[in-house]
Amino acid sequence: MTKPLISIEALARRYPKHGGGETTVFQDVWLPIRKGEFVCLIGHSGCGKTTILNVLAGLDQPSAGVVIVDGREISGPSLDRAVIFQGHSLLPWMTVMQNVAFAVTSRRPDWRKDKVRAHCQKYIDVVHLTGSEHKKPAELSGGMKQRVGIARALAIEPKMLLMDEPFSALDALTRGSLQDEVRRICTATEQTVFMITHDIDEAMLLADRIVLMTNGPEAKIAEIVENTLPKDRQRTDIHKHANYYALRNHLLDFLVTRSKTFASEIGAKGYDPRHPPVVRPGAKPTAVETEPPKAASA
Numbered sequence: 191m192t193k194p195l196i197s198i199e200a201l202a203r204r205y206p207k208h209g210g211g212e213t214t215v216f217q218d219v220w221l222p223i224r225k226g227e228f229v230c231l232i233g234h235s236g237c238g239k240t241t242i243l244n245v246l247a248g249l250d251q252p253s254a255g256v257v258i259v260d261g262r263e264i265s266g267p268s269l270d271r272a273v274i275f276q277g278h279s280l281l282p283w284m285t286v287m288q289n290v291a292f293a294v295t296s297r298r299p300d301w302r303k304d305k306v307r308a309h310c311q312k313y314i315d316v317v318h319l320t321g322s323e324h325k326k327p328a329e330l331s332g333g334m335k336q337r338v339g340i341a342r343a344l345a346i347e348p349k350m351l352l353m354d355e356p357f358s359a360l361d362a363l364t365r366g367s368l369q370d371e372v373r374r375i376c377t378a379t380e381q382t383v384f385m386i387t388h389d390i391d392e393a394m395l396l397a398d399r400i401v402l403m404t405n406g407p408e409a410k411i412a413e414i415v416e417n418t419l420p421k422d423r424q425r426t427d428i429h430k431h432a433n434y435y436a437l438r439n440h441l442l443d444f445l446v447t448r449s450k451t452f453a454s455e456i457g458a459k460g461y462d463p464r465h466p467p468v469v470r471p472g473a474k475p476t477a478v479e480t481e482p483p484k485a486a487s488a
């Protein structure tokens with residue numbers, strides 16, 4: 191792998207237990223993320239996904255380990271890392287334009303008002319909210335509010351976009367169209383993304399790599415699944431690809447069974463948390479995994 195943009199190294203989070211001792215939510219989490227990569231994190235509730243995202247955002251401190259962004263250890267929140275939360279988290283007294291502009295002005299305090307406005311307008315257009323600039327959150331549907339959140343996060347042009355189940359509160363139709371938009375925008379702008387989801391289909395559509403976490407406590411990265419579907423996949427034809435079922439079944443099987451049993455599996459196989467197994471469901475084994483070709487005899 192080329193030098194990663196983000197490097198999660200030996201991350202752990204522990205909490206004191208009632209009556210003494212401590213619980214380790216997750217430990218020994220190592221993950222490098224390349225620039226422009228879209229990474230999805232999947233795991234059952236309670237395994238520490240939100241905590242990891244909060245650490246990446248600089249909103250929470252790990253009990254051990256570090257996060258390095260662009261060669262520097264992070265030490266708090268930064269406009270380099272924008273977060274899209276599960277709820278929309280807009281300022282209710284501000285219009286759509288003002289909500290986006292507020293973030294942009296924090297990032298670019300030297301920009302003139304008209305420059306900020308033009309910049310915000312570009313991202314409001316991108317999420318198809320043109321014409322709703324002057325509306326306040328109360329006048330918007332759930333999907334529209336989430337779009338404002340996306341526009342706001344993209345408008346600050348962060349090094350990394352962090353999303354915690356951003357579409358989970360939306361109806362299926364809105365969720366689908368927003369996923370398409372996020373995919374289109376992130377591909378076009380080569381945005382680096384770290385996203386938590388519990389939706390396998392969402393991960394298969396959006397992610398380049400899907401990181402699977404075992405159940406907590408003491409959760410860890412079980413596997414890294416490379417998306418074996420073509421890069422130009424579309425929601426409408428994704429299921430027609432030869433690798434679709436292999437990939438989907440692998441992810442499903444992990445969530446249903448292996449997320450619980452993985453901890454006992456690794457005892458037998460050996461496991462290096464710095465290099466969790468990488469799997470490519472449905473793909474032909476790469477040259478590294480196959481026997482070296484026999485030298486042709488003369």
Ligand SMILES: Nc1ncnc2c1ncn2[C@@H]1O[C@H](COP(=O)(O)OP(=O)(O)O)[C@@H](O)[C@H]1O
Nearest residue numbers: 205215233234235236237238239240241242406
């Ligand atoms: N302040 C806290 N004190 C004790 N335990 C906590 C605290 N915050 C979170 N936890 C525990 O950490 C675990 C992981 O939480 P979270 O990161 O929200 O998981 P996920 O997003 O995967 O559902 C949960 O089991 C939760 O009970």
Ligand SMILES: [Mg+2]
Nearest residue numbers: 239240241354
């Ligand atoms: Mg969570």
